[in-house]
Amino acid sequence: MHVTEREKAILDLLQQRGFITFRDLAKRVDASAATLRRDLERMNSEGRLNRVRGGIKGIQHGAARSNPMQLLGTPFHENIARHREQKEAIARAAAALCTPGAAIMIDGGSTTLQMCRHLEGLRLQVLTNSLHIVNALLPQAGTRIWVPGGAVFREQDIILTAAGDDAMPSFHAPQLFMGAAAVGARGVMQADVVLVAAERRLIERAEEVILLVDSSKFQGSGNVVCELQQIDVLVTDTGISKRDLAMLKGAGVKVIVAD
Secondary structure (H helix, E strand, O other), X not given: OOHHHHHHHHHHHHHHHOEEEHHHHHHHOOOOHHHHHHHHHHHHHOOOOEEEOOEEEOOOOOOOOOOOXXXXXXXXXXXXXXXXXXXHHHHHHHHOOOOOOOEEEEOOOOOHHHHHHHOOOOOOEEEEOEHHHHHHHOOOOOOEEEOOOOEEEOOOOEEEOOOOOOOOOOOOEEEEEEOOOEEEOOEEEEOOHHHHHHHHHHHHOEEEEEEEOOHXXXXXXXXXXXXXXXXXXXXXXXXXXXXXXXXXXXXXXXXXXXX
């Protein structure tokens, strides 16, 4: 692969994902590890991408955060009230997928938070990066709670580490429950690359990825967390369109429609 082709492939992947690990990049770009490292060093020095520990991330233009401790996207306190009835139905259906006594991961989000009330008595081990979810689970004496290390982003009350770092406990779980800012043919999306990197690390630790999104999320754009084919189950509401339902089923995703 010629240098210009490699550069285009690298930038195309960054545009889709926002962040990509070096290991994943080496699988997708036809070049030796040494050649790739030279390409990345040159493109980093030219300001075309950012090299970070464990991989690379794209250069943010226009929408760059003014505060490094503030995530891009809708603040949690605004998002929690949107489509509340649908989120509660989705969360109830998602909680029904949990096996008593099992270990699960719950990513921070306004929909995943609604799961907590339905986990009482299941004696679960839960890894979560959300302080809201921690607070909701604390009264449940039989639920064991794990949290990762990192910085607290106050607007979402979520704990995140820098892209490429891994400061969470050595935790593997059969199921990961996560939300998204948007879902489309290109995959599951989030507004902020910090969230993208964190969710990819969770996906790597899970045997089954379960996405909780209300039907309003099937529009918009963002940084790609993963392709649809990496989602095992998607739980949504009755407002999902036939077109979006066909898109998901075509990608091999099992869809649960909560009412």
